[in-house]
């Protein structure tokens with residue numbers, strides 16, 4: 001295909017991606033280097049008819065508006081936002097490392113810094129949910145594959161629901177059930193005979209329920225991909241393994257799993273990418289007191305009345321760096337393969 | 344795997360284990376939905392009952408408040424009429440349909456070019472698209488807000504539509520690209536020799552053969568737009584909200600009013616289209632999920 | 640009037656040469672066959688003529704137009720693809736009609752022309768079927784009909800018979816030959832089957848690794864191969880090639896001594912002769928070697944033996960019988976011998 005035709009075809013799509021994906025990334029980087037204008041204060045003397053005059057300090061709204069119109073992004077702050085307490089918290093970490101009571105203390109105190117708190121939940125969510133969901137999906141795929149044909153359709157139908165559901169809605173549905181006055185929450189209180197038991201109150205239980213939600217929505221995707229993979233397992237190999245005397249488990253271990261390994265890489269990659277942006281369940285579960293994520297931090301900065309563009313920008317840039325680190329193995333491998341192909 | 348030979352030899356305990364496991368999974372997957380649909384026709388003290396969840400099943404308080412009838416449509420009335428959920432539903436319809444159509448138009452053109460070029464830069468565009476695909480949407484949103492405020496295009500539906508289309512492009516390109524790869528190149532080449540330009544060959548010969556792939560990709564574009572919360576909640580003013588941000592705004596205000604049932608009814612309403620989608624397009628969804636995997 | 644001329648045409652990908660400096664004039668109404676082993680650049684050459692592949696270097700002329708920059712649709716050629724390239728969503732009738740439709744041929748001519756084309760390839764019974772419901776041979780004929788329905792400058796055919804079984808191949812081959820005779824269009828035909836090349840071609844171009852090895856009529860190529868590559872590629876079995884030494888018109892090698900050859904050639908050479916040109920000798924033969932195998936072909940018997948390190952095949956009468964290991968004696972008429980330069984592989988023409 002000549003270059004001209006190629007670009008004629010791809011141009012609309014490319015423009016859309018450059019304008020609304022590449023440029024915003026640049027815009028985020030620029031924003032992250034700026035900070036909101038400091039408030040302009042004026043001394044105002046207000047005199048009452050009786051009682052003389054008092055001076056008070058007020059925010060000069062007119063001057064502020066002028067400043068904003070002039071420099072909408074705020075003033076240049078360099079890497080200041082990155083290093084402050086809300087983000088990388090360099091000074092705080094320095095202080096913690098300088099004086100502390102052992103490793104446990106360091107961990108707790110760092111965890112209490114907002115950025116690190118969000119980062120730890122995001123990473124735990126990514127790396128706990130992904131393997132669990134894949135394992136569950138694989139188990140479902142094996143089980144469904146063994147079902148008689150008539151039941152396969154309906155089982156696949158119900159299995160797709162948790163994945164297809166809007167994340168916010170799915171998390172609300174689960175949240176309503178596990179609330180202390182929802183069916184699961186109430187039953188658990190009964191079961192443990194503890195009327196104060198609440199999944200929301202304890203950080204551990206909140207994390208557990210968020211992770212449960214994660215596995216619930218992610219498992220169907222692995223299931224579908226693995227199930228499709230199972231249909232392509234070569235029957236000959238399986239039969240010769242049987243003749244060689246392999247047990248059921250050995251056949252799974254030595255024939256099926258190696259056959260599905262490339263699919264597993266794909267599933268892991270997609271789910272890591274998706275789980276890294278975990279956000280809606282935190283809103284749905286109202287879990288922000290005990291668990292936050294990087295995406296949630298950005299959302300929080302932006303949704304208040306005073307929109308903290310600088311802070312949101314810095315978190316966004318750090319998140320993007322995280323994504324690139326996450327993708328690094330894939331990128332390096334493709335790069336190598338590409339060079340290999342050319343040479 | 345030949346079903347017959349394997350299942351004949353399966354020992355009974357294993358069969359029982361498989362059956363139990365599948366039953367548990369299906370309950371896990373389906374019960375929350377059934378429960379919520381059922382509960383959405385009750386009043387709040389039933390659905391969120393501290394005493395006993397039997398209330399939710401029998402509708403004790405619902406009967407009391409409702410002349411002995413154990414079902415009520417109050418939640419739906421409150422959400423759709425009082426709180427004007429219909430407006431949000433309309434907005435969602437506009438947004439999802441536009442996003443799907445525009446995404447597919449741009450995506451088929453681009454995906455076709457990527458599948459047929461075979462040059463180095465096509466490969467790098469695909470890799471770039473993969474990186475873009477991994478960007479959390481909210482990070483991009485934080486890049487939009489300020490420019491959109493400045494340009495005064497914040498809050499309206501067209502802006503959100505364009506943004507969702509763009510966010511959708513990397514995925515759409517990948518998926519359609521792999522569908523186009525499965526169509527033999529001979530087809531467009533014979534069309535071109537027969538007298539078509541590249542674009543005519545694409546339109547008259549390739550697209551008619553591509554329908555299944557286009558439908559499948561369209562489903563996923565639809566889902567992305569429908570399920571989005573990060574973008575629409577930040578980019579739409581409260582008058583123009585679509586369903587998902589509207590539901591989240593219910594939670595803020597409704598809970599104070601003590602009528603969380605509006606939100607429950609809205610949630611159920613928003614789930615229905617997804618249900619129908621899976622019901623009719625199960626095969627396409629499954630094939631779409633695996634299309635990326637097999638090629639990727 | 641459609642001569643096709645290729646002037647110094649080359650095709651290179653980043654680090655691979657597909658076609659190297661290709662020069663050829665194809666006369667109007669000629670049936671030209673491109674022949675060569677897999678991967679030698681036949682398809683690439685044809686695709687460059689069709690405009691499906693850019694030319695890296697050189698010029699392609701169709702008639703009196705330089706077509707390098709023209710799109711395929713503007714070159715007015717039609718092409719039959721190896722895998723047919725039928726449109727699966729259209730019926731046979733629509734498939735054949737498609738070129739007329741996109742080229743804006745007046746509507747009222749469509750039906751007659753489609754019917755004429757389908758009659759020529761005997762497809763009348765299948766017009767309403769989809770390609771998926773046809774056999775390989777029928778699909779092949781749809782592709783042919785689609786190519787002939789309009790009157791292009793030239794036909795290009797890329798291994799159109801390779802997916803057919805042996806019997807169908809023979810009958811379709813005859814059909815193509817007949818079509819060429821009726822339609823009188825310049826035809827370029829790609830194949831790696833030399834029987835097809837020999838039976839169909841006015842001229843054959845033998846290619847190897849992107850380079851033209853020889854251009855000539857089938858008989859020329861068979862009788863006077865330009866180099867050892869052509870000699871070993873054409874003919875079944877291929878020409879026997881034996882390394883040895885020439886001195887005073889005598890070729891000597893292990894188990895072989897042939898005299899009466901040109902006295903002008905001296906030094907190391909390769910001697911070539913065809914299996915059917917060897918005759919059994921009496922007491923002494925130019926070749927004397929033990930038999931390596933005996934193969935009964937039906938119409939003849941093939942025996943082979945090891946001479947100067949090479950396996951040499953010889954065709955003998957069908958009732959000839961011998962055991963492996965028996966020593967046979969064979970003579971070759973000097974006129975049937977070909978001499979090639981041992982280092983370049985080029986044919987040595989004595990007396991020039």
Ligand SMILES: Nc1ncnc2c1ncn2[C@@H]1O[C@H](COP(=O)(O)OP(=O)(O)OP(=O)(O)O)[C@@H](O)[C@H]1O
Nearest residue numbers: 652655656657676677678679680681682683684831
């Ligand atoms: N897009 C491409 N990029 C790099 N090399 C290519 C490309 N297309 C073809 N080639 C190479 O060019 C050479 C010639 O290919 P071509 O298809 O012309 O062979 P051919 O003679 O038609 O073979 P066959 O008889 O197998 O069809 C091959 O070695 C092939 O690998």
Ligand SMILES: [Mg+2]
Nearest residue numbers: 681682683797
């Ligand atoms: Mg070829």
